[in-house]
Amino acid sequence: MSESIDTNGHAAGPDAAAHPAPSRPAPIATATRAAAGERHRSVTELSIGEYLIRRLGDYGIRHVFGVPGDYVLHFYDMLAHSPLELVNCTREDCVGYAADAYARINGIGSLCVTYGVGGLSVVNAVAGAFAEKSPVVVISGAPGLRERGERGERPLLHHCVRDWSTQREVFEKICAACVELTDADTAFRDIDRLLDLAARSKRPVYIELPRDMVDVVPESIRPSACPRVRSDPEALAEAVREAAERIAEAEAPVIIAGVELHRFGLQADVIALAEASQIAVASTIMGKSVVSEVHPLYIGLYGGGMGREEVTRFVESSDCRILLGTLMTDIDLGIFTAKLDPWRTIHATSEGLQISHHHYHGVLLEDFIRGLAAARPKAKPRVLPPGPAVARGPFRLEPDAPLTISRLVRRLDESLDDRTVVVADIGDALFATSELVIRGQTEYVSPAYYTSMGFGVPAALGAAVARPDLRVILVAGDGAFQMTGMELSTLVARKLPVVVIVLDNAGYGTERLLQDGTFNDINVWAYERLPEVLGGGTGHVARTEGEFDRALSLALSDPPGLHLIRACLPRDDFSNTLQRLARKLQTRV
Ligand SMILES: Cc1ncc(C[n+]2csc(CCOP(=O)(O)OP(=O)(O)O)c2C)c(N)n1
């Protein structure tokens, strides 16, 4: 890939043109907090805190999730007086999950926490964002430089662990890049570099802001050095030519759409390619909802032994599999039961391109997909397996039948439309909802690879904040819900109309399938009474299909309201997908 460096002396982000190059050095001064949002002010007048806020806005960030603390309180206040909206959560891991879900839906997200107790509490959530390529800008406060003692002194300031750099070093392992803004001269350039990297790599970045640097206005601004990455034109042309030839010669090509298509905003490009060439499309579980699941060329989820048999057969017998933006994770590949030999495979991601055994370097994923669509290779006509909407058959409610997970998902499926976001926590919530048929612009958000329990409720918050115009439906296991369910409090406080379905099977059902024991039992809560405790929303209990149907209909016909449906399920009830997967997993625990 060719990289050109923007060294024109100012930010080189999506809205770089909005920033005039600095014309004169400004003295160090204390900036007024109310000024943080004034876009007419020249960059040279801005303090480090103000510049960071302005640049977050340039990247399309409108909300920052967080919990304040004294090391970040002044910056927090600056945020509160800026055009960005602060979303206070109940605890920092929830901040991380919410910012992650927001980033997945909005394209990029941000969080702001205090040092040590705050920063180290978001680590697991940020690790998940790294693993699943979600660009979250982590901002942490830190002790002021002037508080840190002189000549090797090391005052024991509260929230500190070991060295001043300890927290940054932890984040080095789980972020694309980290910076401590300790040098005013390079601070703006560092902010530009990290935001650019987050947007390009779709990975979290970490910015640590010592509290006495927030108001510092740099004396001089060093030029930004954000690389402009482009495809190597010759490598691109050759790769497109080889791929197009293979597709045209193949008997049954198939696209396997992966999660990166979503992260890089390439959904429409993949549809354009599939339609121009009449290629069938499957997706992986991480890539679910990348392509509308009612599209005529869509055949269903592929997941090796975990997926629907006819989809598995179609994909594995294909003589030209085109994996686009697909991460080859164990969950996506049905615990490696997938059979995809490389010589029949084209595999393009943001990190590499392989066609059969040929490796191409310097070809961007978006250029490859667009180039292929423009080449319009024609796939041979053939019969496709029915899409999931047809394969599942019609649904008829049995009002008195005890509720089961498969039937719950079937009923939920009837109510989805293209104005819905489905958030799934892990456990059978993930596997069962993978059987939903996601429509149109519907989003499906789930930590399907990193699989951290407790993602669901805060992620529903992040999703609802990012897209208040859509209806968010969360499905969470009772175990996962007990981890972060109190974040409902923020949904209630902000009057966000989320429908929360808690799958109550009195414990860790997924683990019961692998290795049963009393360690999988949890204390059963009266989940339906939480709205009363939290001061808003309506609780429901559903033991039969009829009760679930009524609760869901009520919830969906009450657009401004928060609803929590406790779905009581038998202990030994599992979705088809989980049962198929468990058979594979049992051999490994
Ligand atoms: C943070 C975290 N801790 C532990 C696990 C291991 N784990 C995977 S599934 C599971 C049980 C999930 O229980 P629940 O949320 O009730 O869903 P169910 O399996 O009952 O559908 C556990 C403990 C995990 N994935 N994430």
Ligand SMILES: [Mg+2]
């Ligand atoms: Mg459970």
